[in-house]
Amino acid sequence: MIANGIGWSPDETILYFCDSRQGIFAYPYDIETGSIGPRRLFFSFAEADGHPDGLAIDVEGCVWVAMPGGGQILRLKPDGIIEQRVTTPTRWPTSVSFGGADLATLFVTTMKPLDGTAEGPYDGAVFAFEPGVSGVPMFRFGR
Amino acid sequence: MAEMRRFPGPPDRLGESPRWNPDTGRIEWIDILDETESSSKSDGSDLVRKALPGEPAGFAYRATGGRVMSLHHGLALRDESGKTQQIPVPNFDVESEWFNDCAWIHGAVSGSAHWLSTFNLRSAHFIGLIRISRPIGWMRVL
Numbered sequence: 001m002i003a004n005g006i007g008w009s010p011d012e013t014i015l016y017f018c019d020s021r022q023g024i025f026a027y028p029y030d031i032e033t034g035s036i037g038p039r040r041l042f043f044s045f046a047e048a049d050g051h052p053d054g055l056a057i058d059v060e061g062c063v064w065v066a067m068p069g070g071g072q073i074l075r076l077k078p079d080g081i082i083e084q085r086v087t088t089p090t091r092w093p094t095s096v097s098f099g100g101a102d103l104a105t106l107f108v109t110t111m112k113p114l115d116g117t118a119e120g121p122y123d124g125a126v127f128a129f130e131p132g133v134s135g136v137p138m139f140r141f142g143r
Numbered sequence: 144m145a146e147m148r149r150f151p152g153p154p155d156r157l158g159e160s161p162r163w164n165p166d167t168g169r170i171e172w173i174d175i176l177d178e179t180e181s182s183s184k185s186d187g188s189d190l191v192r193k194a195l196p197g198e199p200a201g202f203a204y205r206a207t208g209g210r211v212m213s214l215h216h217g218l219a220l221r222d223e224s225g226k227t228q229q230i231p232v233p234n235f236d237v238e239s240e241w242f243n244d245c246a247w248i249h250g251a252v253s254g255s256a257h258w259l260s261t262f263n264l265r266s267a268h269f270i271g272l273i274r275i276s277r278p279i280g281w282m283r284v285l
Contacts, residue, residue, distance in 0.1 A: 004243055054159065089147065099163025099170050100185045107170050108147075109158030124154025126161070126172065126187065129147040138162065138203070 005055035005065065005095065009078070010136050016042065016063055020051045024065065024076070042080045049074075054095020056106070058133045064106060066093040069115075073108065075131070086131070089122040098135020106131045150187030160201040173199040175215075196227050200243045213243065 002020040015029040023044040028037030050070020055063055063076040071091040075084035092111045099107055108127040112119050156176040164171055171182040178198055183190045198215040209222035218230040
Protein backbone atom coordinates (compact mmCIF):
# COMPACT_ATOMS: atom_id res chain seq x y z
CA MET A 1 0.00 0.00 0.00
CA ILE A 2 1.27 3.45 -0.83
CA ALA A 3 -0.17 6.50 0.90
CA ASN A 4 -0.16 9.38 -1.53
CA GLY A 5 -2.20 12.49 -2.37
CA ILE A 6 -4.63 14.13 0.03
CA GLY A 7 -7.14 16.94 -0.27
CA TRP A 8 -10.42 18.30 1.05
CA SER A 9 -13.74 18.99 -0.58
CA PRO A 10 -14.55 22.70 -1.06
CA ASP A 11 -16.93 22.62 1.92
CA GLU A 12 -14.23 21.00 4.06
CA THR A 13 -16.46 18.09 5.06
CA ILE A 14 -14.71 15.34 3.11
CA LEU A 15 -11.08 14.28 3.22
CA TYR A 16 -9.78 12.46 0.15
CA PHE A 17 -6.88 10.12 0.70
CA CYS A 18 -5.16 8.26 -2.12
CA ASP A 19 -3.70 4.82 -1.67
CA SER A 20 -1.97 4.13 -4.94
CA ARG A 21 -2.58 0.41 -4.57
CA GLN A 22 -6.27 0.40 -3.65
CA GLY A 23 -7.78 3.66 -4.86
CA ILE A 24 -9.02 6.88 -3.34
CA PHE A 25 -10.84 6.81 -0.03
CA ALA A 26 -13.23 9.48 1.24
CA TYR A 27 -13.67 10.21 4.93
CA PRO A 28 -16.18 12.47 6.67
CA TYR A 29 -14.03 15.27 8.10
CA ASP A 30 -14.78 17.47 11.09
CA ILE A 31 -12.97 20.73 10.54
CA GLU A 32 -13.57 21.74 14.16
CA THR A 33 -11.78 18.80 15.69
CA GLY A 34 -9.81 17.32 12.83
CA SER A 35 -11.43 13.96 13.45
CA ILE A 36 -12.41 11.68 10.62
CA GLY A 37 -15.26 9.23 10.23
CA PRO A 38 -15.45 5.81 8.61
CA ARG A 39 -13.89 5.65 5.21
CA ARG A 40 -15.58 4.62 2.03
CA LEU A 41 -13.96 3.65 -1.25
CA PHE A 42 -14.52 6.72 -3.39
CA PHE A 43 -12.71 5.52 -6.51
CA SER A 44 -11.31 2.17 -7.56
CA PHE A 45 -9.32 1.77 -10.72
CA ALA A 46 -8.66 -0.70 -13.48
CA GLU A 47 -5.02 -1.71 -13.83
CA ALA A 48 -4.94 -0.44 -17.41
CA ASP A 49 -5.84 3.03 -16.21
CA GLY A 50 -2.67 3.33 -14.15
CA HIS A 51 -2.43 3.89 -10.41
CA PRO A 52 -3.79 6.98 -8.66
CA ASP A 53 -1.18 9.33 -7.21
CA GLY A 54 -1.30 13.08 -6.52
CA LEU A 55 -4.64 14.86 -6.59
CA ALA A 56 -6.25 18.30 -6.58
CA ILE A 57 -9.81 19.50 -6.01
CA ASP A 58 -11.72 21.97 -8.18
CA VAL A 59 -14.40 24.46 -7.16
CA GLU A 60 -17.13 22.10 -8.34
CA GLY A 61 -15.97 19.49 -5.87
CA CYS A 62 -14.47 17.20 -8.48
CA VAL A 63 -11.18 15.41 -7.88
CA TRP A 64 -8.39 15.57 -10.45
CA VAL A 65 -5.95 12.71 -10.04
CA ALA A 66 -2.78 11.79 -11.91
CA MET A 67 -2.60 8.16 -13.04
CA PRO A 68 1.04 7.09 -13.56
CA GLY A 69 1.30 4.08 -15.80
CA GLY A 70 -1.94 4.99 -17.51
CA GLY A 71 -0.84 8.20 -19.18
CA GLN A 72 -3.84 10.17 -18.08
CA ILE A 73 -5.40 12.51 -15.60
CA LEU A 74 -8.92 11.76 -14.44
CA ARG A 75 -11.60 14.13 -13.26
CA LEU A 76 -13.85 12.35 -10.77
CA LYS A 77 -17.25 13.65 -9.84
CA PRO A 78 -18.18 13.86 -6.14
CA ASP A 79 -19.87 10.47 -6.53
CA GLY A 80 -16.58 8.96 -7.69
CA ILE A 81 -17.60 8.45 -11.31
CA ILE A 82 -15.06 9.35 -14.00
CA GLU A 83 -16.33 12.51 -15.64
CA GLN A 84 -13.35 13.23 -17.88
CA ARG A 85 -10.08 11.68 -19.06
CA VAL A 86 -7.18 13.87 -20.13
CA THR A 87 -4.44 12.02 -21.97
CA THR A 88 -0.92 13.12 -21.09
CA PRO A 89 2.07 13.05 -23.48
CA THR A 90 3.82 10.66 -21.12
CA ARG A 91 2.60 7.46 -19.46
CA TRP A 92 3.87 8.75 -16.15
CA PRO A 93 2.02 11.76 -14.74
CA THR A 94 2.55 11.84 -10.97
CA SER A 95 0.67 14.78 -9.50
CA VAL A 96 -1.45 17.82 -10.30
CA SER A 97 -2.06 21.24 -8.81
CA PHE A 98 -4.11 24.26 -9.78
CA GLY A 99 -2.37 27.58 -10.20
CA GLY A 100 -1.95 30.64 -12.37
CA ALA A 101 -4.48 33.44 -12.73
CA ASP A 102 -7.73 32.51 -10.96
CA LEU A 103 -6.26 29.05 -10.35
CA ALA A 104 -7.47 28.15 -13.83
CA THR A 105 -4.38 26.24 -14.94
CA LEU A 106 -3.61 22.66 -13.99
CA PHE A 107 0.10 21.91 -13.60
CA VAL A 108 1.27 18.34 -14.01
CA THR A 109 4.50 16.75 -12.81
CA THR A 110 5.70 13.51 -14.34
CA MET A 111 8.49 10.98 -13.93
CA LYS A 112 10.73 8.64 -15.83
CA PRO A 113 9.67 4.99 -15.75
CA LEU A 114 10.81 3.04 -12.71
CA ASP A 115 9.63 -0.32 -14.00
CA GLY A 116 12.34 -0.91 -16.56
CA THR A 117 10.21 0.04 -19.54
CA ALA A 118 11.62 2.28 -22.25
CA GLU A 119 11.75 5.96 -21.50
CA GLY A 120 9.49 8.19 -23.55
CA PRO A 121 10.50 11.59 -24.92
CA TYR A 122 8.34 13.52 -22.46
CA ASP A 123 8.86 11.44 -19.34
CA GLY A 124 9.88 13.71 -16.48
CA ALA A 125 8.66 16.92 -18.09
CA VAL A 126 6.26 19.37 -16.44
CA PHE A 127 3.05 20.22 -18.28
CA ALA A 128 0.28 22.77 -17.95
CA PHE A 129 -3.17 23.16 -19.44
CA GLU A 130 -6.46 24.93 -18.82
CA PRO A 131 -9.05 22.34 -17.77
CA GLY A 132 -12.02 24.70 -17.96
CA VAL A 133 -12.61 24.89 -14.23
CA SER A 134 -10.69 26.55 -11.40
CA GLY A 135 -9.14 24.90 -8.41
CA VAL A 136 -9.69 25.34 -4.71
CA PRO A 137 -6.89 27.44 -3.15
CA MET A 138 -4.37 25.53 -1.08
CA PHE A 139 -4.09 26.42 2.57
CA ARG A 140 -0.96 27.59 4.29
CA PHE A 141 0.61 25.95 7.27
CA GLY A 142 0.26 27.97 10.44
CA ARG A 143 -2.05 30.61 9.08
CA MET B 144 -9.94 22.47 -23.21
CA ALA B 145 -6.69 24.14 -24.15
CA GLU B 146 -3.74 22.15 -25.41
CA MET B 147 -1.30 20.69 -22.91
CA ARG B 148 1.94 22.68 -22.89
CA ARG B 149 5.32 21.20 -22.01
CA PHE B 150 7.76 23.19 -19.91
CA PRO B 151 11.11 23.69 -21.64
CA GLY B 152 13.35 22.73 -18.70
CA PRO B 153 15.27 19.48 -18.25
CA PRO B 154 13.21 16.47 -17.18
CA ASP B 155 12.84 15.28 -13.61
CA ARG B 156 13.52 11.71 -12.58
CA LEU B 157 10.53 11.70 -10.25
CA GLY B 158 8.70 15.01 -10.30
CA GLU B 159 6.06 15.42 -7.60
CA SER B 160 4.14 17.83 -5.40
CA PRO B 161 3.46 20.76 -7.76
CA ARG B 162 2.35 23.81 -5.81
CA TRP B 163 1.33 27.28 -6.94
CA ASN B 164 2.97 30.00 -4.89
CA PRO B 165 0.54 32.96 -4.93
CA ASP B 166 3.15 35.28 -3.42
CA THR B 167 5.66 34.82 -6.18
CA GLY B 168 3.32 33.83 -9.01
CA ARG B 169 5.46 30.78 -9.68
CA ILE B 170 4.85 27.07 -9.85
CA GLU B 171 7.11 24.98 -7.62
CA TRP B 172 7.71 21.25 -7.45
CA ILE B 173 10.21 18.67 -6.24
CA ASP B 174 12.19 15.83 -7.74
CA ILE B 175 12.19 13.06 -5.18
CA LEU B 176 15.05 11.05 -6.63
CA ASP B 177 17.30 13.96 -7.55
CA GLU B 178 16.53 15.60 -4.19
CA THR B 179 15.84 19.01 -5.71
CA GLU B 180 13.18 21.68 -5.63
CA SER B 181 12.34 23.65 -8.77
CA SER B 182 10.31 26.72 -9.57
CA SER B 183 9.42 28.58 -12.72
CA LYS B 184 7.03 31.10 -14.14
CA SER B 185 3.69 29.69 -15.16
CA ASP B 186 4.90 29.20 -18.74
CA GLY B 187 7.91 27.20 -17.59
CA SER B 188 10.44 29.96 -18.16
CA ASP B 189 12.95 31.26 -15.62
CA LEU B 190 13.56 27.83 -14.12
CA VAL B 191 15.38 27.77 -10.78
CA ARG B 192 16.50 24.45 -9.33
CA LYS B 193 18.02 23.96 -5.87
CA ALA B 194 19.39 20.95 -4.04
CA LEU B 195 17.56 19.75 -0.93
CA PRO B 196 19.13 18.24 2.20
CA GLY B 197 17.47 14.86 1.91
CA GLU B 198 14.90 13.00 -0.08
CA PRO B 199 11.76 15.18 -0.30
CA ALA B 200 8.21 13.85 -0.42
CA GLY B 201 5.97 16.90 -0.40
CA PHE B 202 5.55 20.38 0.98
CA ALA B 203 3.00 22.97 2.04
CA TYR B 204 3.47 26.72 2.33
CA ARG B 205 3.68 28.47 5.67
CA ALA B 206 1.78 31.65 6.37
CA THR B 207 4.95 33.21 7.73
CA GLY B 208 6.95 32.41 4.63
CA GLY B 209 8.88 29.37 3.58
CA ARG B 210 7.38 25.93 3.76
CA VAL B 211 6.99 22.81 5.82
CA MET B 212 8.40 19.83 4.02
CA SER B 213 7.69 16.18 4.47
CA LEU B 214 10.89 14.29 3.87
CA HIS B 215 11.24 10.58 3.65
CA HIS B 216 13.24 10.77 6.85
CA GLY B 217 11.18 13.27 8.79
CA LEU B 218 9.72 16.73 8.64
CA ALA B 219 11.44 20.07 8.24
CA LEU B 220 10.80 23.79 8.03
CA ARG B 221 12.55 25.49 5.13
CA ASP B 222 12.76 29.25 4.71
CA GLU B 223 13.09 31.22 1.51
CA SER B 224 16.87 31.33 1.81
CA GLY B 225 16.99 27.55 1.86
CA LYS B 226 17.81 27.23 5.55
CA THR B 227 16.26 23.99 6.76
CA GLN B 228 15.35 23.04 10.30
CA GLN B 229 14.32 19.52 11.18
CA ILE B 230 11.08 19.13 13.18
CA PRO B 231 11.27 16.52 15.93
CA VAL B 232 8.64 13.85 15.35
CA PRO B 233 7.75 11.78 18.42
CA ASN B 234 8.11 8.05 18.02
CA PHE B 235 9.27 8.35 14.45
CA ASP B 236 11.54 5.57 13.23
CA VAL B 237 13.68 6.81 10.37
CA GLU B 238 14.66 3.29 9.45
CA SER B 239 11.17 1.99 8.86
CA GLU B 240 8.84 4.96 8.39
CA TRP B 241 8.59 7.69 5.82
CA PHE B 242 6.33 10.56 4.99
CA ASN B 243 4.82 11.29 1.64
CA ASP B 244 2.50 14.03 0.38
CA CYS B 245 1.18 16.63 2.79
CA ALA B 246 -1.39 19.41 3.00
CA TRP B 247 -2.79 21.91 5.45
CA ILE B 248 -6.35 23.05 6.03
CA HIS B 249 -7.63 25.99 8.01
CA GLY B 250 -11.32 26.22 8.81
CA ALA B 251 -12.71 29.43 7.40
CA VAL B 252 -15.22 29.87 10.20
CA SER B 253 -13.92 27.95 13.17
CA GLY B 254 -10.26 28.86 12.85
CA SER B 255 -9.40 25.23 13.45
CA ALA B 256 -6.33 24.13 11.57
CA HIS B 257 -4.94 20.73 10.74
CA TRP B 258 -1.89 19.57 8.94
CA LEU B 259 -1.91 16.12 7.41
CA SER B 260 0.73 14.02 5.81
CA THR B 261 0.35 10.64 4.27
CA PHE B 262 2.59 8.21 6.03
CA ASN B 263 4.08 4.84 5.19
CA LEU B 264 5.92 2.00 6.78
CA ARG B 265 8.62 0.63 4.53
CA SER B 266 8.04 -3.02 5.16
CA ALA B 267 4.48 -3.45 6.34
CA HIS B 268 1.07 -3.29 4.78
CA PHE B 269 0.14 -0.15 6.57
CA ILE B 270 -0.99 3.21 5.37
CA GLY B 271 -1.87 6.21 7.33
CA LEU B 272 -2.17 9.85 7.98
CA ILE B 273 -0.44 11.82 10.64
CA ARG B 274 -1.87 15.03 11.93
CA ILE B 275 -0.66 18.08 13.79
CA SER B 276 -3.50 19.96 15.43
CA ARG B 277 -2.39 22.77 17.64
CA PRO B 278 -2.41 22.63 20.58
CA ILE B 279 -3.25 18.93 20.66
CA GLY B 280 0.00 17.85 19.11
CA TRP B 281 0.80 14.81 17.08
CA MET B 282 -1.72 12.16 16.43
CA ARG B 283 -1.72 9.22 14.11
CA VAL B 284 -5.21 9.12 12.79
CA LEU B 285 -5.25 6.01 10.64
